[in-house]
Amino acid sequence: MLESPKNLWYTDLMSIYRNTPYKEGNLTKQRRDEIQTAIPCRVYQKSASQLKMTVTAAEYNPSTMLACDNGVDIIPGDELHITRGGALGKTSTEVYYAGQPDNYFEPFGGVLPGMAHQQVPISSTQRAK
Numbered sequence: 810m811l812e813s814p815k816n817l818w819y820t821d822l823m824s825i826y827r828n829t830p831y832k833e834g835n836l837t838k839q840r841r842d843e844i845q846t847a848i849p850c851r852v853y854q855k856s857a858s859q860l861k862m863t864v865t866a867a868e869y870n871p872s873t874m875l876a877c878d879n880g881v882d883i884i885p886g887d888e889l890h891i892t893r894g895g896a897l898g899k900t901s902t903e904v905y906y907a908g909q910p911d912n913y914f915e916p917f918g919g920v921l922p923g924m925a926h927q928q929v930p931i932s933s934t935q936r937a938k
Contacts, residue, residue: 819849822895823877826888841888850877852891852905852931875905875929879914883907883929905931 824846828839855872875889883889887907893899908930915925 819851819877820894820896821850821852822892823848823850823875824890825881825883826890827884828886845882847895848877848881849896850875850881850891852893852903855930873905873931873933875907875931876926877929879912879925879927881927883910883927885909889931903933905933907931 825844825848826841827844829842829844830837830839832838852873852875855874860867875891877883885908889905889907890902891905892902894901910927910929912927913925915923
């Protein structure tokens with residue numbers, strides 16, 4: 810029996826944090842809560858980006874994407890803590906913010922079953938502690 814392509818492809822693990830409202834007396838405040846954890850995923854570069862040097866500054870705009878299962882609840886602005894190689898035992902975690910997800914569903918009788926997924930553009934911030 811062949812292993813699902815997703816099980817071979819998703820080598821990273823992700824936790825999703827989202828702003829959620831809560832009441833404190835008569836005030837409604839926001840806090841960032843962990844809503845899902847240990848989600849298999851993969852971070853990859855959509856296209857190579859080069860460092861552009863100008864007279865006053867340097868510019869670098871990588872096109873970093875996240876692939877994960879369609880069932881994962883991600884909305885723009887979610888904070889993503891991604892452990893690169895987490896499914897392989899690595900422990901280095903990076904922090905990203907999610908853009909608008911795009912879902913890709915398998916057509917009936919797809920040639921490569923198990924490849925339905927969503928792609929999310931992500932922005933890097935700093936390495937988590």
